[in-house]
Amino acid sequence: MRRLSLAFCGSGSRARTYAAIAAGMSDQFALVAAADPVPERVAVIRSHAPAGADFRSFASAEAMFAAGKPADVVVVGTQDAQHRDHAIRAMELGCDLLLEKPIAHRLEDTLAVRDAARRLGRRVVVCHVLRYTPFYARVHALLRAGAIGDIISANFIEGVQPWHQAHSFVRGHWSVEASSSPMILAKSCHDMDLLAWLIDRPCEAVSSHGGLSHFTAARAPAGAPARCTDGCPAAASCLYDAHRYARPEGRRWLAMVHDRAKEASDAEVFDWLRTSPWGRCVYRCDNDVVDHQVIAARFTGQVTATFTMTAFDEGRHLEIFGTEGVLRGGAFVKKQLGCDLTVTRHGWEQPTEKIVVETPAAGYAGHGGGDFGLMSTLHADLTCPDPAAMRTSLEVSLQSHLMAFAAEESRRSSRTVTLAV
Ligand SMILES: NC(=O)c1ccc[n+]([C@@H]2O[C@H](COP(=O)([O-])OP(=O)(O)OC[C@H]3O[C@@H](n4cnc5c(N)ncnc54)[C@H](O)[C@@H]3O)[C@@H](O)[C@H]2O)c1
Structure with missing residues (x-):
């Protein structure tokens, strides 16, 4: 069986999940590169590659693509508004894609990705897990x-x-x-x-x-400040009190947005919430x-x-x-x-x-x-x-x-x- 090399364009929450699953399928996949402005996230992807294996780390998708074709398959795991450019660039370099949904965040961009795949003859699997x-x-x-x-x-x-x-x-x-x-x-x-x-x-x-x-200002409890960390009178009864991120159930959610979610003390989490978007009152956001x-x-x-x-x-x-x-x-x-x-x-x-x-x-x-099911058919779909x-x-x-x-x-x-x- 031909092993497919994988490069990760964005090394966040979704990319980490796919990397961990692919690492257990070493007969099918080799993890060879990852890009992300946050070096700790690239390091997590790298940790799934065997020790001593050739692996290239990049500070951005753009830097990775500038170095030439990174792998047989690029896993596009950046945010929605970046999918169009990252997907098209990777296909132009001759890569097939595992593309996180949405294909792109606007209709015209979605059609542009489809047109590029047709023009370049590339295979694209969208993560409809x-x-x-x-x-x-x-x-x-x-x-x-x-x-x-x-x-x-x-x-x-x-x-x-x-x-x-x-x-x-x-x-x-x-x-x-x-x-x-x-x-x-x-x-x-x-x-x-x-x-x-x-x-x-x-x-x-x-x-x-x-x-x-x-989730609008009109529903905010009386006296609720802009941030839960500013001392909200409704904290005890509010379902959305951000301090809940420090609880065991909250840590699972925290892990999606905080790189030290597992090991951070409650005090460190509360401190992070003082400036993070996830510390804001849900009735006083820009949503x-x-x-x-x-x-x-x-x-x-x-x-x-x-x-x-x-x-x-x-x-x-x-x-x-x-x-x-x-x-x-x-x-x-x-x-x-x-x-x-x-x-x-x-x-x-x-x-x-x-x-x-x-x-x-x-x-x-x-x-x-679905995440495992997707990865277990990816090799067959691409080959x-x-x-x-x-x-x-x-x-x-x-x-x-x-x-x-x-x-x-x-x-x-x-x-x-x-x-x-
Ligand atoms: N299939 C699903 O069910 C599912 C579930 C959740 C999210 N998603 C989608 O997956 C995508 C990623 O979501 P996520 O939760 O992993 O987000 P995330 O924010 O954890 O990951 C995105 C990563 O991209 C990095 N990044 C930003 N600019 C970059 C650049 N120029 N080059 C390289 N990396 C860059 C960020 O630093 C971040 O680590 C989104 O499009 C989202 O909609 C899909």
């Missing part, structure tokens, strides 16, 4: 096996979870649309990808509504992305789907309605019934079948097994003789982005937006 989870793989297999007949409509819900919303979309990297992405793209392009993949039809039209209702949004979509053949993104629930739920039955699954089913999926066939006395999706004991962590045999491709991933951009256009204009099918 949920496709690779045992859960969604099972849903897909059931639908293709005809478990509920022909799909007529579907209802998907994504509960972002209030703390996650606050961490990422109020205080964090994806809170201001102009410098990141619309929420429906940043968070829900996964759900758009799942809808398109599971329904297996092109989307024709989308309408959408949504807004930012809760403008929505905390709730709904979509109604029409696919070819009059198949319809609804989707709700809300900050105020946790986990994904799905219901798919077919001519012969209904498939339900996700967080709600798990909590209420203790299984992952149910299939209820239409008819007077059809029992509901409960399905538990087996998760392999080892190797599955992160995004319900199979016929690109049409790839599990998913840039052209397929594009569909989800077109749906998300159309939804955002609809939300802003209050008009139904049709997609060129």
Whole structure:
């Protein structure tokens, strides 16, 4: 088997995850380079390469690309607004890509990445990790096996979870649309990808509504200062008190944005919060992305789907309605019934079948097994003789982005937006 060399463009949270998984697949991948302005982050990627192996460190993606083709495959793990330039530059140097979602943060940039891949004949795998989870793989297999007949409509819900919303979309990297992405793209392009993949039809039209209702100054508790560290009278009862980052549950979130999250004392964390974006009162930030949004979509053949993104629930739920039955699954089913999926066939006395999706004991962590699943098919996708045999491709991933951009256009204009099918 030909080993593929990997270079990391950005060495942050996502890049670290992929590097750690690739390090356990040394028959398939060799980690050869990493770039990031923060040297400690490059050092973490480097620590996954075998001691003494050739490994090049760079202070930026630009410096890495200036030194020539860095590897067979570039893992683009920089922020959304940087994807376009980093992806196109890496492809121009002759690299294939593992490209973090979104492909790019604006429609025209997304199409520019697609055009460059076509022109240069490069393969691009977009990190729509949920496709690779045992859960969604099972849903897909059931639908293709005809478990509920022909799909007529579907209802998907994504509960972002209030703390996650606050961490990422109020205080964090994806809170201001102009410098990141619309929420429906940043968070829900996964759900758009799942809808398109599971329904297996092109989307024709989308309408959408949504807004930012809760994380605004109007909802701030009386007397709340700009920062939790400034002594807030509501701290004891506030779900979002930033001091919670020092607690054991909070450290997991802290690790995504603080390089010393594991070893820092509580006092060091509190000190960091005094100036960090993550120390700000969630009701007094500069956030403008929505905390709730709904979509109604029409696919070819009059198949319809609804989707709700809300900050105020946790986990994904799905219901798919077919001519012969209904498939339900996700967080709600798990909590209420203790299984992952149910299939209820239409008819007077059809029992509901409960399905538990087996998760392999080892190797599955992160995004319900999706991070590992993605990496374990990456080598095959990038080396199979016929690109049409790839599990998913840039052209397929594009569909989800077109749906998300159309939804955002609809939300802003209050008009139904049709997609060129
Ligand atoms: N697939 C998923 O489910 C998923 C989940 C979370 C995030 N993401 C996406 O992954 C991407 C990265 O997110 P993250 O959470 O790892 O962010 P991060 O901020 O932890 O990582 C980005 C890194 O890029 C570095 N960087 C900035 N400018 C650079 C440059 N010029 N050259 C090289 N490095 C540079 C930063 O220092 C940082 O370390 C984002 O686009 C995000 O939307 C995807």
